[in-house]
Amino acid sequence: MANILLDIKNERLSFFTPAGEVKALNDVTLSMKEGEVLGIVGESGSGKSVTAYSVMGLIAHPGRIIDGSIDFNGHRINDLDEKDMRKIRGNEVSIIFQDPMTSLNPVYTVGNQIYEAIRLHTGKTGKEARARAKELLELVGINEPEKRLKQYPHELSGGMRQRVMIAIALACEPKLLIADEPTTALDVTIQAQILELMMDLRKKIGMSIIMITHDLGIVANMCDKIAVMYAGRIVEYGTTEEIFYNPQHEYTKGLIRSVPKLFEKERGKLYHIEGSPVDLLNPPKGCPFAPRCENCMKICIKEMPPYTTVADDHYSACWLRQKEAFMKEKEAANE
Amino acid sequence: MSKLVEAIDIKQYFPVAGSGLLSKKVVKAVDGVSFFINRGETLGLVGESGCGKTTTGRTILRLNEPTGGRIIYDGKDITRVNMLPYRRKMQIVFQNPYASLNPRMTVGDIVGEPIDIYKLAASKKDRRDMIIGLLERVGLNSEHANRYPHEFSGGQRQRVGIARALAVNPEFIVCDEPISALDVSIQAQIINMFEELQESLGLTYLFIAHDLSVVKHISDRIGVMYLGKLVEIAEADELAFHSVHPYTRSLISAVPIADPKASRERKRIVLEGDVPSPVDPPSGCRFRTRCPYATELCANREPELQEVGSGHFAACHHIEKVK
Numbered sequence: 001m002a003n004i005l006l007d008i009k010n011e012r013l014s015f016f017t018p019a020g021e022v023k024a025l026n027d028v029t030l031s032m033k034e035g036e037v038l039g040i041v042g043e044s045g046s047g048k049s050v051t052a053y054s055v056m057g058l059i060a061h062p063g064r065i066i067d068g069s070i071d072f073n074g075h076r077i078n079d080l081d082e083k084d085m086r087k088i089r090g091n092e093v094s095i096i097f098q099d100p101m102t103s104l105n106p107v108y109t110v111g112n113q114i115y116e117a118i119r120l121h122t123g124k125t126g127k128e129a130r131a132r133a134k135e136l137l138e139l140v141g142i143n144e145p146e147k148r149l150k151q152y153p154h155e156l157s158g159g160m161r162q163r164v165m166i167a168i169a170l171a172c173e174p175k176l177l178i179a180d181e182p183t184t185a186l187d188v189t190i191q192a193q194i195l196e197l198m199m200d201l202r203k204k205i206g207m208s209i210i211m212i213t214h215d216l217g218i219v220a221n222m223c224d225k226i227a228v229m230y231a232g233r234i235v236e237y238g239t240t241e242e243i244f245y246n247p248q249h250e251y252t253k254g255l256i257r258s259v260p261k262l263f264e265k266e267r268g269k270l271y272h273i274e275g276s277p278v279d280l281l282n283p284p285k286g287c288p289f290a291p292r293c294e295n296c297m298k299i300c301i302k303e304m305p306p307y308t309t310v311a312d313d314h315y316s317a318c319w320l321r322q323k324e325a326f327m328k329e330k331e332a333a334n335e
Numbered sequence: 336m337s338k339l340v341e342a343i344d345i346k347q348y349f350p351v352a353g354s355g356l357l358s359k360k361v362v363k364a365v366d367g368v369s370f371f372i373n374r375g376e377t378l379g380l381v382g383e384s385g386c387g388k389t390t391t392g393r394t395i396l397r398l399n400e401p402t403g404g405r406i407i408y409d410g411k412d413i414t415r416v417n418m419l420p421y422r423r424k425m426q427i428v429f430q431n432p433y434a435s436l437n438p439r440m441t442v443g444d445i446v447g448e449p450i451d452i453y454k455l456a457a458s459k460k461d462r463r464d465m466i467i468g469l470l471e472r473v474g475l476n477s478e479h480a481n482r483y484p485h486e487f488s489g490g491q492r493q494r495v496g497i498a499r500a501l502a503v504n505p506e507f508i509v510c511d512e513p514i515s516a517l518d519v520s521i522q523a524q525i526i527n528m529f530e531e532l533q534e535s536l537g538l539t540y541l542f543i544a545h546d547l548s549v550v551k552h553i554s555d556r557i558g559v560m561y562l563g564k565l566v567e568i569a570e571a572d573e574l575a576f577h578s579v580h581p582y583t584r585s586l587i588s589a590v591p592i593a594d595p596k597a598s599r600e601r602k603r604i605v606l607e608g609d610v611p612s613p614v615d616p617p618s619g620c621r622f623r624t625r626c627p628y629a630t631e632l633c634a635n636r637e638p639e640l641q642e643v644g645s646g647h648f649a650a651c652h653h654i655e656k657v658k
Binding site: 043044157159160187188189190191192193195196214215216217218220221240241244245254255256258259260261262263265269270271272273274276277 | 383384488490491518519520521522523524526527530545547548549551552572575576585586587588589590591592593594595596597598599603605606609610
């Protein structure tokens with residue numbers, strides 16, 4: 001049994017904006033074992049990025065963690081001050097962002113930015129740092145590393161920049177790599193290259209990965225476990241197989257059904273979920289998905305659904321599952 | 336079936352900033368692309384960024400003046416004519432619904448502007464009724480007419496963009512990545528709306544997108560572009576299941592499939608390297624620098640589109656080998 005690497009319990013996080021409190025995370029509980037690849041899927045504003053940023057201690061004003069705990073690799077993240085956090089950030093957990101152009105500094109060479117990460121985290125300088133930088137670029141599959149080290153970000157293509165970002169993130173062989181939509185800004189053929197590289201590196205270095213994306217195709221291919229988020233809550237969590245072949249939340253079901261299939265001959269109407277995403281300033285009282293749900297019941301509008309365990313490592317927050325579980329119990333009692 | 340739109344060898348070159356007087360450099364964004372779209376049909380256009388798919392769409396509407404080639408609309412050559420009467424028939428829906436709506440205009444005025452330009456409304460009341468009718472057609476309602484774009488979500492804004500395009504009763508709409516800025520659950524809504532509108536209004540679409548699954552769903556036929564060239568064109572199913580161009584094949588194999596088993600079992604063709612610069616494209620076949628089948632022939636001679644099946648064309652020297 002692998003160790004628990006990350007354990008988030010009942011995290012609540014809000015952004016206190018002039019317009020009011022935006023409840024970005026509502027009672028998020030999530031744990032992850034060492035060596036796992038966890039996918040977090042959801043729409044914009046569902047809280048998938050914020051969850052990951054809070055693990056990195058990257059929540060900036062006016063955001064604040066109100067409640068709950070985050071344990072990562074033996075540290076209680078939400079109790080650490082910035083100084084201690086810096087020791088963990090980059091060393092034990094790293095992040096790569098969506099847009100590699102805006103996350104690299106345009107006025108420094110690629111080499112400079114990689115040296116900086118190496119120097120800060122390992123104390124290596126001069127020749128040693130340069131050798132390590134070259135090694136890292138080779139690791140992420142960049143040819144002519146000597147030449148690339150002297151180039152500026154604008155001289156590289158999107159795919160190459162993302163490789164550089166990964167190289168920087170891997171400078172200290174972190175235990176956990178958080179990838180926040182790492183391929184959204186890239187073309188499909190380049191996306192395939194980057195995803196393949198990430199899976200390769202995972203094997204080589206043995207790190208865990210949190211993959212944040214809105215693309216169900218990406219998680220289907222890479223992840224062991226999947227957390228589906230909606231309006232700041234994890235509405236369903238399970239193994240990849242369970243989520244795709246036995247989804248137990250109406251939102252997950254709708255999401256899977258609304259993806260057009262490339263290898264399907266039938267050209268019927270595509271399924272779609274009605275309505276628009278939730279307004280986080282005024283979230284509904286009950287289940288946040290209730291206003292868009294086809295099978296909404298009275299209780300769904302009034303009360304937040306608790307989690308129902310469907311199988312080991314598979315739970316969902318839906319009143320329909322509670323109802324089913326209740327009926328089963330009743331049947332058993334009658335017999 | 337009759338051809339509604341036809342592009343014959345269209346070319347669109349853009350000058351490169353900073354190139355000298357004597358050595359004028361150009362980007363060949365679209366370099367000799369030919370295709371036709373039948374009335375009531377949807378032609379999908381896919382390719383990676385910089386392949387010229389958007390430019391092709393804009394050139395067809397003469398939003399960019401073509402450098403070469405001819406554009407035929409409903410049997411008439413419109414390459415050099417005054418476009419005003421044709422703009423009523425040919426409309427466009429843009430990619431980014433945040434940038435394509437004027438933030439200072441109400442939604443009613445945005446949708447009403449084309450009505451004003453073509454003086455389609457007899458009275459103020461008539462104009463208002465038309466606007467409300469259009470908004471309802473795209474799933475919005477009369478209340479929305481007095482609001483401003485910032486009060487809407489991305490999906491609703493895209494609906495406004497579509498209502499504006501429909502205001503002049505067009506026959507043909509270029510849909511330029513109309514769903515790529517939207518959330519997954521909203522994408523399906525908009526795709527369905529495009530299909531419903533096509534059915535009820537008999538529209539013809541040129542549907543441009545980089546997401547092959549979406550294009551496959553909505554299109555009757557699909558064209559694949561690479562570095563300003565059309566490399567393969569075929570019926571949607573034919574392209575998805577029996578593509579012959581190595582680029583199309585790698586593109587299809589790179590699309591992530593939302594099915595864990597299928598996605599683990601399938602063979603992937605991961606292309607090496609990046610798309611070369613369109614300022615200085617490779618000689619001969621433009622795909623040869625990344626193609627696993629490339630030979631000397633590919634460097635020396637540019638392959639032309641040849642028919643490989645009924646209505647299925649591909650531009651490759653090694654079709655037999657790829658098969």
